[in-house]
Amino acid sequence: MNNTKVCLANRPIGLPSPSAWSYQTSPLGPLKEGEILIKQHYISIDPAMRGWIREGKSYIPPVEIGEVMRAGTVGEVVKVNKNDHFKVGDFVSGAGGVQQYTCTNGQGFYKINTKHAPLTTYLGALGMPGMTAYFGILEVGKIKTGDVVLVSGAAGAVGSLVGQIAKLKGCKVVGIAGGAEKCKYLIDDLGFDAAIDYKNNNVFSELKVHCHDGIDVYFDNVGGDILDIALLKLRRHARIVICGAISQYNATAEIKGPSNYLSLLVNRATMQGMVVFDYADRYHEGMAQIGSWLADGSIKTREDVYEGIDKFNDTLLRLFSGEKIGKLLLKVS
Amino acid sequence: MNNTKVCLANRPIGLPSPSAWSYQTSPLGPLKEGEILIKQHYISIDPAMRGWIREGKSYIPPVEIGEVMRAGTVGEVVKVNKNDHFKVGDFVSGAGGVQQYTCTNGQGFYKINTKHAPLTTYLGALGMPGMTAYFGILEVGKIKTGDVVLVSGAAGAVGSLVGQIAKLKGCKVVGIAGGAEKCKYLIDDLGFDAAIDYKNNNVFSELKVHCHDGIDVYFDNVGGDILDIALLKLRRHARIVICGAISQYNATAEIKGPSNYLSLLVNRATMQGMVVFDYADRYHEGMAQIGSWLADGSIKTREDVYEGIDKFNDTLLRLFSGEKIGKLLLKVS
Numbered sequence: 154m155n156n157t158k159v160c161l162a163n164r165p166i167g168l169p170s171p172s173a174w175s176y177q178t179s180p181l182g183p184l185k186e187g188e189i190l191i192k193q194h195y196i197s198i199d200p201a202m203r204g205w206i207r208e209g210k211s212y213i214p215p216v217e218i219g220e221v222m223r224a225g226t227v228g229e230v231v232k233v234n235k236n237d238h239f240k241v242g243d244f245v246s247g248a249g250g251v252q253q254y255t256c257t258n259g260q261g262f263y264k265i266n267t268k269h270a271p272l273t274t275y276l277g278a279l280g281m282p283g284m285t286a287y288f289g290i291l292e293v294g295k296i297k298t299g300d301v302v303l304v305s306g307a308a309g310a311v312g313s314l315v316g317q318i319a320k321l322k323g324c325k326v327v328g329i330a331g332g333a334e335k336c337k338y339l340i341d342d343l344g345f346d347a348a349i350d351y352k353n354n355n356v357f358s359e360l361k362v363h364c365h366d367g368i369d370v371y372f373d374n375v376g377g378d379i380l381d382i383a384l385l386k387l388r389r390h391a392r393i394v395i396c397g398a399i400s401q402y403n404a405t406a407e408i409k410g411p412s413n414y415l416s417l418l419v420n421r422a423t424m425q426g427m428v429v430f431d432y433a434d435r436y437h438e439g440m441a442q443i444g445s446w447l448a449d450g451s452i453k454t455r456e457d458v459y460e461g462i463d464k465f466n467d468t469l470l471r472l473f474s475g476e477k478i479g480k481l482l483l484k485v486s
Numbered sequence: 487m488n489n490t491k492v493c494l495a496n497r498p499i500g501l502p503s504p505s506a507w508s509y510q511t512s513p514l515g516p517l518k519e520g521e522i523l524i525k526q527h528y529i530s531i532d533p534a535m536r537g538w539i540r541e542g543k544s545y546i547p548p549v550e551i552g553e554v555m556r557a558g559t560v561g562e563v564v565k566v567n568k569n570d571h572f573k574v575g576d577f578v579s580g581a582g583g584v585q586q587y588t589c590t591n592g593q594g595f596y597k598i599n600t601k602h603a604p605l606t607t608y609l610g611a612l613g614m615p616g617m618t619a620y621f622g623i624l625e626v627g628k629i630k631t632g633d634v635v636l637v638s639g640a641a642g643a644v645g646s647l648v649g650q651i652a653k654l655k656g657c658k659v660v661g662i663a664g665g666a667e668k669c670k671y672l673i674d675d676l677g678f679d680a681a682i683d684y685k686n687n688n689v690f691s692e693l694k695v696h697c698h699d700g701i702d703v704y705f706d707n708v709g710g711d712i713l714d715i716a717l718l719k720l721r722r723h724a725r726i727v728i729c730g731a732i733s734q735y736n737a738t739a740e741i742k743g744p745s746n747y748l749s750l751l752v753n754r755a756t757m758q759g760m761v762v763f764d765y766a767d768r769y770h771e772g773m774a775q776i777g778s779w780l781a782d783g784s785i786k787t788r789e790d791v792y793e794g795i796d797k798f799n800d801t802l803l804r805l806f807s808g809e810k811i812g813k814l815l816l817k818v819s
Contacts, residue, residue, distance in 0.1 A: 212752045381743070395751045410714070410743030418728045418759030419545045426751030 154181045158221045158252035159465050161206055167405045168473060169206070171466045174222070181254055184234035191245055191255040191262070195458075197225035197276040198468050198481040199310075200374075203402040212428045221250040222465075225281055227265065227272050228255070228486070239264070246275045251465055253485050269444060277310055277480035278443050278454045281429055285396060286314035287439040288432040291322075293394045293425050294370040298323035301364050303383055306374030306399060307348065308335035310480040314443075315372045316345050317452045324370075327363045329356065329379060331475040338478060342453055352475075356382045370394065376401045377409050384413035391422040403473060455479030487514050491554045491585035492798050494539055501736045501806060502539070504799045507555070514587055517567035524578055524588040524595070528791075530558035530609040531801050531814040532643075533707075536735040545761045554583040555798075558614055560598065560605045561588070561819070572597070579608045584798055586818050602777060610643055610813035611776050611787045614762055618729060619647035620772040621765040624655075626727045626758050627703040631656035634697050636716055639707030639732060640681065641668035643813040647776075648705045649678050650785045657703075660696045662689065662712060664808040671811060675786055685808075690715050703727065709734045710742050717746035724755040736806060788812030 155178050162175040184190060205216050205223050216223050226249030230239050238259050239245065247262030249255035265275045277283060289311075290296055302319040306312040307328025316326045316339065327347045328339040336348035347363040349356055356379060360368075367388035373380050376398025383393070401408045417424055432439070446452040457477035459468040462485045471477045488511050495508040517523060538549050538556050549556050559582030563572050571592050572578065580595030582588035598608045610616060622644075623629055635652040639645040640661025649659045649672065660680045661672040669681035680696040682689055689712060693701075700721035706713050709731025716726070734741045750757055765772070779785040790810040792801040795818045804810045 210752070212754075376748070395748070397751070398748055401748075408745045408748065410745040410747050412741045412743040414743050414747070414757070415709070415728070415731055415734075415741065415759070417757060418730070418761065419543070421545075421759050421761055421764060423756055423758040424747070424750060425756040426748070426754055428751065428754055431754060 154254075155179065156181050156252055156254040157462055158250065159462065160221055161216050161218055163218065164206055164208055168403045169203070169466060169469060173206070174466060176463070181256070184232055184256065186235050187258050188234050188256055189230050189236050189239045189259050190232035191226070191228040191249060191257065192231045192486060193226045193228035193249050193253055193255060194484065194486040195227050195273055195276060196249075196251055196462075196465075196483040196485055197280065198472060198483055199225070199281065200397055200399045200402065200472050202469065203472075212430070221252055223248060224251045225276055226250065226255065227275050244272060246280065251462070251483075253462060270447060273456055273458070273480070273482055274447070274454065276482060277456065278314060278447055278452065279440050282310035282480060283314055283443050284432060284436055284439045285427075285429040286311045286318060287443060288429065288435070289394050289396050289427050290315045290318050290370070290372055292432070293427045294319075294372060294392050296322050296324050296370055300324045300369035301367065301388070302326050302370045302372065303329070303360070303364060303368045303386075304372040304374070305329040305379050305383075306397070307339055307345070308478045309374060311396060312372070312374050313339070313343055313454070313479060314452065317343055317446075319370075320344055320346075321446065321451055327360075329375075335478055338455070342455075351379060357385065360386050367391070372396060373398070375399050380411050381409075381413050384411055384416040387416050387420040387422045389420050389422075391420055393417075393422065393424040395424060395426040399473065456482055458482045458484055460484040487587075488512065489514050489585055489587040490795055491583065492795065493554055494549050494551055496551060497539055497541055500738045502536070502799060502802060506539070507799060509796070514589070517565055517589065519568050520591050521567050521589055522563050522569050522572045522592050523565035524559070524561040524582055524590065525564045525819060526559045526561035526582050526586055526588060527817065527819040528560050528606055528609060529582075529584055529795075529798075529816040529818055530613065531798075531805060531816055532558070532614065533730055533732045533735065533805050535802065536805075545763070554585055556581060557584045558609055559583065559588065560608050577605060579613065584795070584816075586795060603780060606789055606791070606813070606815055607780070607787065609815060610789065611647060611780055611785065612773050615643035615813060616647055616776050617765060617769055617772045618760075618762040619644045619651060620776060621762065621768070622727050622729050622760050623648045623651050623703070623705055625765070626760045627652075627705060627725050629655050629657050629703055633657045633702035634700065634721070635659050635703045635705065636662070636693070636697060636701045636719075637705040637707070638662040638712050638716075639730070640672055640678070641811045642707060644729060645705070645707050646672070646676055646787070646812060647785065650676055650779075652703075653677055653679075654779065654784055660693075662708075668811055671788070675788075684712060690718065693719050700724070705729060706731070708732050713744050714742075714746050717744055717749040720749050720753040720755045722753050722755070724753055726750075726755065726757040728757060728759040732806065789815055791815045791817055793817040
């Protein structure tokens, strides 16, 4: 039985090209005592991946050249060699990497129940994107009933959940996304109060209409110009959650800092960064709540699934082209 | 008896030139019932003034063209027409404006006790700069014993107090200031642990030495490149207090936003703006504490005093040239 894995060949400058990766196929060896073998079904494709292959200090060490590319995965245990925690047939999630099979002692993997939700949901609403949205908007954004909440990357895995959670908590929610289809999705399917198509409209003018009296919370997934525009519409004591900056991840020049940051002073506002791992000891709480919202239909999700480990780089690029809606996944089984 | 007042003639672009102001001298009229006449002794010259003459929404309405320039003042009541709160001989502080005499119903002015501290201290450590430092570093910076605190504009009215308060609270304090004289003052007179001369040294290299394990709190008075460098040395859960951005106040191009703001994400850090007015109902607490520190010698202050209302623009420019140490004042009596 062979395993194909995708390793980092070099650190890309700008958008990753196929040459950033080396594909390595080799036979699977025998399991050591305590190990399990996971046949991966889906690989999570996330904006954070672009950061993980950049050199330098960050919230997690970078993937080294030659290493298997880091990725969240869901799969099935197909072999076990004396491991008390897992048995053949268990479905598990963890950072299995961009490969077809993962051989591990099981540390960092947890069992998932496919009766409660489809396998892929554990990489979306019940996975990192869900936990990021949940703890980000509630703990860092500190939303209250009646708040005006703006979210960018609103049709993405995190943004779409942020907006829906804020609606459930009694906020007015405005989403920013690229293109008419995404904007229609935000309003018709997800129940956002308004949507701004940044590709075809002037974001500042639209904000004046939809957030006429200002923004209490801005959940930022994109950075760049949109962060700068949002800063201009802060209400007093507003909170900005810095979750990501996808517009800047492939920047080859210096990152564009928010020129309007002095709006934080004028409005006694706060800009705070978040990393979801800090809430690991409360994931059970987030999963229970989101699970219940999914079950009763309060929260809807959408997936964008590609197939074949050879499509890894193409799929990754869809994060940055803005073509996809919802959670991006690569099916590898 | 004549009053000379300095009015805003036009909104300067870049550094204010003398032509930004019109000097108007006219006889003082009789007081209306309830009014008092204050003979001003000192006018406070503050970085915030540059913001007050800029058009557009801020934390306070701009000074309008033709209006007396806004300024904090200390002076003496010399005439009263049926006012129960003030009597001739009272010393008072308030926003008297850049003029020799202020005629007012007394609203916004409060009596000060020149036995407790010299008159000028009420524009410094016991005035807005003192309150800004006190509430900024304690309430927004949330310093704790053992924190590493970095402060820019460290030899200024606010920065010098921020550093001393942080020392009194058991922090390690590093100040950034321009020139060897200021740096010597920070260490020898104010007891800072280290000082970085940004005019003659590489701030990033010096930070690596003096804040080797990172910064818990950065109190920013200057913005620009120094804010960007400080962002690179944040510890996890660091707090940045945005108090001012003097390096940017005379910018004629777009303000330089902090390119390294994603360090907030990596370090789960917070950048929060502050305006001292929000703490008005607690000024008594700040004044009592700083007053006691002044009395027992725990806190030292320095003043830079110029004389003559005709020197207003020259004095104002000293804020931006970096020539002065401590609180800048204009004596007008």
